[in-house]
Amino acid sequence: MPEGSPKSRATRCLVVDDERMNREVVIANLRAVGYETVPAEDGQQAWLTLNAAPDDFDVILLDRSMPRMGGMELLAKLKADDALSHIPVIMQTARASSEDVVEGIKAGVYHYLSKPLDRQLLLSVTAAAIEEHQRYLRLRDEVARRTTAMILMSSGTFHFRTLAEANNLAVSLARACPRSQHLVVGLSEIFTNAIEHGNLGITFEEKAKLLAEKRWRKQVDALLDAPQNRDKRVTVTFERLAGEVRITVRDEGAGFDWRRYVELDQTRAFAVHGRGIAMARQLSFDVLEYRDPGNEVICLIRGGEQPCAPEAAPAPPPKVVAVPPQRAVAPSQAPDEMQIACSMQSELLPPQAELDWLAKRYGVRISGFFEPSSALGGDLWGLDPIDDHRFLLWLADFSGHGVTAALNTFRLHTLLEHITEDRDQPAVFLTELNQRLVGLLPLGQYATMLYGVVDVREGSFTYAAAAAPRPLVVCPGEPAVQGDGSGLPLGVSRTARYVDRVLPLLPGSVLFMASDALAESPSETGQKLGSAGVANLVGEVVTARAGEVDVNSILAPFLATVQRPLRDDLTAVCCLRPE
Amino acid sequence: MGVPVKYEIIDDDGGPTLILKDQLTVSDREVFDTVIDKLLARKRSKLTVDLAGLDYMDSAGLGMLLTLRDRAERASAEVVIRRPRSEVRELLLLACFDSLFTIEHT
Numbered sequence: 001m002p003e004g005s006p007k008s009r010a011t012r013c014l015v016v017d018d019e020r021m022n023r024e025v026v027i028a029n030l031r032a033v034g035y036e037t038v039p040a041e042d043g044q045q046a047w048l049t050l051n052a053a054p055d056d057f058d059v060i061l062l063d064r065s066m067p068r069m070g071g072m073e074l075l076a077k078l079k080a081d082d083a084l085s086h087i088p089v090i091m092q093t094a095r096a097s098s099e100d101v102v103e104g105i106k107a108g109v110y111h112y113l114s115k116p117l118d119r120q121l122l123l124s125v126t127a128a129a130i131e132e133h134q135r136y137l138r139l140r141d142e143v144a145r146r147t148t149a150m151i152l153m154s155s156g157t158f159h160f161r162t163l164a165e166a167n168n169l170a171v172s173l174a175r176a177c178p179r180s181q182h183l184v185v186g187l188s189e190i191f192t193n194a195i196e197h198g199n200l201g202i203t204f205e206e207k208a209k210l211l212a213e214k215r216w217r218k219q220v221d222a223l224l225d226a227p228q229n230r231d232k233r234v235t236v237t238f239e240r241l242a243g244e245v246r247i248t249v250r251d252e253g254a255g256f257d258w259r260r261y262v263e264l265d266q267t268r269a270f271a272v273h274g275r276g277i278a279m280a281r282q283l284s285f286d287v288l289e290y291r292d293p294g295n296e297v298i299c300l301i302r303g304g305e306q307p308c309a310p311e312a313a314p315a316p317p318p319k320v321v322a323v324p325p326q327r328a329v330a331p332s333q334a335p336d337e338m339q340i341a342c343s344m345q346s347e348l349l350p351p352q353a354e355l356d357w358l359a360k361r362y363g364v365r366i367s368g369f370f371e372p373s374s375a376l377g378g379d380l381w382g383l384d385p386i387d388d389h390r391f392l393l394w395l396a397d398f399s400g401h402g403v404t405a406a407l408n409t410f411r412l413h414t415l416l417e418h419i420t421e422d423r424d425q426p427a428v429f430l431t432e433l434n435q436r437l438v439g440l441l442p443l444g445q446y447a448t449m450l451y452g453v454v455d456v457r458e459g460s461f462t463y464a465a466a467a468a469p470r471p472l473v474v475c476p477g478e479p480a481v482q483g484d485g486s487g488l489p490l491g492v493s494r495t496a497r498y499v500d501r502v503l504p505l506l507p508g509s510v511l512f513m514a515s516d517a518l519a520e521s522p523s524e525t526g527q528k529l530g531s532a533g534v535a536n537l538v539g540e541v542v543t544a545r546a547g548e549v550d551v552n553s554i555l556a557p558f559l560a561t562v563q564r565p566l567r568d569d570l571t572a573v574c575c576l577r578p579e
Numbered sequence: 580m581g582v583p584v585k586y587e588i589i590d591d592d593g594g595p596t597l598i599l600k601d602q603l604t605v606s607d608r609e610v611f612d613t614v615i616d617k618l619l620a621r622k623r624s625k626l627t628v629d630l631a632g633l634d635y636m637d638s639a640g641l642g643m644l645l646t647l648r649d650r651a652e653r654a655s656a657e658v659v660i661r662r663p664r665s666e667v668r669e670l671l672l673l674a675c676f677d678s679l680f681t682i683e684h685t
Binding site: 397399400443444445446448467468485486487488489492493516520530568 | 605637638639641642643645646649650666672673674675678679
């Protein structure tokens with residue numbers, strides 16, 4: 001047990017396996033070394049247990065295949081739940097193909113164990129997971145406790161030498177950023193790496209050995225005191241830029257082969273540590289960029305400044321083309337509830353890291369645009385992988401705007417996470433979503449939505465629509481193919497039924513969807529694009545740029561002339577399938 | 580915007596007809612609520628909304644029609660929409676309002 005455990009309770013493990021014998025073997029081993037254990041027979045029982053007491057567990061040992069709710073399904077639910085996502089999950093499986101392992105690790109598994117269980121490995125991995133989790137809880141508590149003026153800092157430079165200083169700075173800097181609780185672990189990981197792998201030159205293999213021999217901490221302290229290291233520092237610079245925070249970390253080491261560690265790969269799937277960088281990247285940062293030779297790393301956290309000025313203070317109209325979403329900034333204000341709401345809302349949108357990941361997995365380039373007409377918006381878009389060749393892409397727009405509409409976006413987000421069946425059948429899914437919204441939305445409020453499945457193997461976008469602007473597919477040099485957005489708005493009639501429609505989406509073409517603000521917002525001369533104008537605009541930009549487009553380049557001509565502030569929230573998504 | 584919706588209510592044997600002119604947009608919500616009160620106060624089983632003079636309606640306008648329909652339903656009244664034109668007609672079709680309201684095109 002590490003010192004300074006954050007809770008007075010005993011260390012507790014949840015053991016989930018449908019086979020009683022397996023369960024009892026694991027439980028007996030864990031109890032023998034002093035951990036408390038709680039059994040669960042399947043994912044569903046585990047889910048109920050965890051929800052009843054989210055703070056009671058330090059680690060989950062999870063069987064992969066079980067009836068009712070399997071390991072992967074439970075894992076997905078855990079990682080989507082803020083109260084539970086931090087508990088490390090050790091997955092056990094009888095037949096671990098390396099693809100399974102990578103899939104699991106990408107989904108957030110802390111470690112994989114293959115059956116039959118190796119007792120020694122079970123205990124060392126469990127101990128490492130528990131220690132990491134308790135470190136997370138300590139950091140999280142520190143972040144929550146620390147009141148700070150760091151949120152007002154626009155730039156700064158820091159130096160540190162020891163692990164204690166590194167943690168201290170991680171907590172402080174996390175407080176200066178959005179999503180501080182998630183960020184602190186990533187920063188702490190990056191800072192620790194800069195000391196041990198950078199300044200002290202401990203290799204990955206050496207660290208594994210030191211950890212196994214329980215000599216790691218001692219060795220780090222000894223090396224820090226060695227004459228050749230005593231004067232080495234890690235330098236951290238913090239810059240708050242428009243819409244993002246940039247943290248640069250530089251050590252005095254010789255660098256390292258960072259490419260091996262940025263992505264989790266199968267060769268390291270069974271190693272006890274060495275996943276910190278990749279986990280930090282997945283959990284904390286929008287972009288994590290190493291500079292060769294590997295002794296400098298840049299961490300980007302987006303959404304640093306929130307569009308949260310009071311509604312009465314519109315920003316002046318911009319005079320440049322290629323305008324990013326306007327941020328009416330209130331940098332010197334302490335975060336009030338509105339700012340918190342704004343940052344919560346921007347967290348609902350897909351982070352850049354997820355778009356990058358999708359680009360790799362499916363060979364598509366997705367970009368989104370979101371500019372609310374006031375502090376909070378009533379639009380939302382999102383995506384979600386289904387399997388190796390299909391992913392979901394959707395855009396919703398609630399009637400009205402401001403706080404009421406924004407609350408509805410939170411409702412929708414929650415609903416989407418809870419409806420797990422038929423997600424890949426747009427019409428069925430939209431019908432189900434509608435029925436749930438009917439009971440939730442107040443009188444006169446509704447949503448329009450496009451919800452579809454991009455299939456890169458078939459080259460298609462299969463979608464269902466609820467009173468949404470037409471989705472468009474454009475190939476350079478050809479007029480836009482316009483889909484059909486008609487359908488009852490969501491939340492109006494319990495008996496509404498939706499239909500599946502299909503657009504071709506071949507390599508070289510672009511799928512574009514936008515909320516109705518694009519067609520309806522008047523320019524400075526009072527002109528509106530209308531739906532035909534939107535189709536022309538997208539067709540012209542895609543052709544002019546020979547298909548090399550993103551959402552900003554498509555919207556640039558519109559944004560350059562539209563009246564500001566916008567009258568309605570504008571959201572748009574562009575999905576490019578390169579040749 | 581800023582100009583409140585122009586409206587008129589005409590009563591005849593078939594019940595009240597609400598005539599909307601120019602635009603129906605988000606800024607008309609409060610006015611529209613009082614219009615609904617007035618229509619329902621007539622206690623007739625059929626309410627007609629004539630859109631022949633309406634050039635533009637935004638998504639909030641759709642919401643107002645839905646509110647009217649809902650409140651009319653509770654008062655056991657039917658809402659008939661008449662003569663929507665161009666953009667307004669397209670918007671009603673996009674939202675499949677023909678499955679919620681009787682829409683008369685003449």
